[in-house]
Amino acid sequence: MFADKDISKFNNIETPFYYYDTDLLQKTLHTCADAAAPYQFHIHYALKANFNPVLLNQVKEIGFGADCVSAGEVRRAVEVGFDNKKIVFAGVGKSDKEINEALDLDIFCFNVESIQELEVLNELAVKKGKTAQVAIRINPNVDAHTHHNITTGLDENKFGINSWDLPECADTLKASPNLKFIGIHFHIGSQITNLDVYKNLCVRVNEFAAWFEDKGFKLQVLNVGGGLGIDYYNPDHQIPDFGSYFKIFNEFLTIKPGQEVHFELGRALVGQSASLITRVLYIKNGKKKNFVVLDAGMTELMRPALYQAYHKIENLSRISNLRSQTPIKYDIVGPICESTDCFGKEVEQPESFRGDIFAIRSAGAYGEVMASKYNLRDAIRSVYSYEI
Numbered sequence: 001m002f003a004d005k006d007i008s009k010f011n012n013i014e015t016p017f018y019y020y021d022t023d024l025l026q027k028t029l030h031t032c033a034d035a036a037a038p039y040q041f042h043i044h045y046a047l048k049a050n051f052n053p054v055l056l057n058q059v060k061e062i063g064f065g066a067d068c069v070s071a072g073e074v075r076r077a078v079e080v081g082f083d084n085k086k087i088v089f090a091g092v093g094k095s096d097k098e099i100n101e102a103l104d105l106d107i108f109c110f111n112v113e114s115i116q117e118l119e120v121l122n123e124l125a126v127k128k129g130k131t132a133q134v135a136i137r138i139n140p141n142v143d144a145h146t147h148h149n150i151t152t153g154l155d156e157n158k159f160g161i162n163s164w165d166l167p168e169c170a171d172t173l174k175a176s177p178n179l180k181f182i183g184i185h186f187h188i189g190s191q192i193t194n195l196d197v198y199k200n201l202c203v204r205v206n207e208f209a210a211w212f213e214d215k216g217f218k219l220q221v222l223n224v225g226g227g228l229g230i231d232y233y234n235p236d237h238q239i240p241d242f243g244s245y246f247k248i249f250n251e252f253l254t255i256k257p258g259q260e261v262h263f264e265l266g267r268a269l270v271g272q273s274a275s276l277i278t279r280v281l282y283i284k285n286g287k288k289k290n291f292v293v294l295d296a297g298m299t300e301l302m303r304p305a306l307y308q309a310y311h312k313i314e315n316l317s318r319i320s321n322l323r324s325q326t327p328i329k330y331d332i333v334g335p336i337c338e339s340t341d342c343f344g345k346e347v348e349q350p351e352s353f354r355g356d357i358f359a360i361r362s363a364g365a366y367g368e369v370m371a372s373k374y375n376l377r378d379a380i381r382s383v384y385s386y387e388i
C-alpha cells in the first residue's frame with residue numbers, strides 16, 4: 001500500500017494522523033457494488049464503522065444506503081446526502097427523542113429490538129400522525145465464531161428479540177395501527193471470517209420468514225445485517241471476497257418473488273482503506289522488554305485496548321532493513337496512562353529509532369470514530385491520499 005513517495009511525504013506531516021487511501025476505498029466500494037448487482041441486493045453502509053466526511057461522501061456517491069445506530073448518525077446521513085428512503089435505524093436503546101427525530105426525517109425503516117420499543121414507536125408515530133415502517137430484529141442464536149466482545153446473535157446477547165417472544169411480537173404488530181411491518185432483520189456479529197456462519201444464518205432466516213408468513217404477514221425485506229471480516233494479518237491483500245459472500249446468500253436464502261435482500265456492511269467496506277500514521281517518540285530498552293513508545297495511543301485507535309484486536313504494525317522508515325537485519329522484539333505502546341495502551345506485544349521489527357514513522361494498518365473501521373479526548377489529547381487529524 002505504501003509507496004516510497006508516501007513515506008517520504010509522511011516525514012513532513014505532523015503526527016499522529018489517519019491516512020486514507022481514497023483510491024483503494026473507491027475500488028473496494030465498486031467491487032462490492034458490482035458483486036451485489038447481479039442479485040439486486042441492497043447495501044446499507046454502517047456509519048458507525050467510520051463517519052469521516054470524505055469517506056462518507058464516497059460511499060454515498062456509490063449509491064449505497066445508510067445503516068444508523070443513533071439519531072446523530074441518521075442526521076449525519078441525511079446531511080451528507082444519503083437518500084432518506086435508504087436509511088435504516090437499529091439500536092437496542094433508541095430514546096424517545098431519537099425516535100421522534102427519525103420519524104420527522106421519514107427514514108425507510110426502524111429495526112426494532114424489543115416489544116416495548118414497538119409500543120413506544122407506535123405511540124410516538126400516533127402523536128405525529130405518521131406511519132413508521134418497521135423490521136423486527138431477531139436474535140437467531142447463531143454463533144458468529146468471532147471475538148466474544150463482538151458477537152451479537154446469541155441468546156445471552158442484549159440485541160434483538162428472542163424467538164420465544166415472537167408470538168407476543170406478532171400480536172403487538174397487529175395491534176399497532178401506525179406501524180407498517182415490512183420485514184425481519186438480523187446482525188449476528190462483526191469480523192466474521194468463516195463464511196459457513198452465514199450459511200447457518202440463512203437457514204435461520206428462512207425458518208423465521210416461514211413463521212411470519214404462516215401467521216399471515218408478508219415480508220418485503222429480509223435484512224441480514226453485516227459483519228463480514230477483513231484480513232488484519234495481510235493488509236495488502238486488501239479487498240474482501242464480496243463475490244463469495246453474496247453468493248452464499250443467493251444460494252441459501254429462500255427469496256420470494258418481489259422480496260428484497262438488504263445488507264449492512266461496515267468494516268468490510270472501509271477497514272483496509274486507512275492506516276494510523278505515528279512517530280516513535282522514544283525507545284526504551286529494558287532487561288525483560290524493549291519498548292517502542294509512539295505518539296499515538298488508545299485515544300487514537302482503541303481497538304487493541306478494547307478487545308485485544310490485532311493490527312499489523314510496520315516501521316515505514318526501516319522497511320528496507322526488514323530482510324537484512326535480525327528483527328528485534330518490541331512492545332509497541334502509546335503515551336496514554338493505561339497499561340492496556342499497547343498496540344502489540346513482542347512484535348518483530350527492524351531496529352527502530354526515535355523519529356521513525358510507523359503505520360498501524362487496517363485502521364479504517366472502528367478507528368477514527370472511537371477516538372477520545374482522554375488525557376485531554378488533541379483531536380486526531382486525517383490526511384487523504386489525493387492531498388499528498
Ligand SMILES: *Cc1c(COP(=O)(O)O)cnc(C)c1O
Pocket residue numbers: 046048049067069090091187189190191225226227228264265266267268365
Ligand atoms: C455494527 C453494525 C453493522 C456493521 O457491522 P460490520 O461488522 O462493521 O459490518 C451492521 N448492522 C448493525 C445493526 C450494526 O450494529
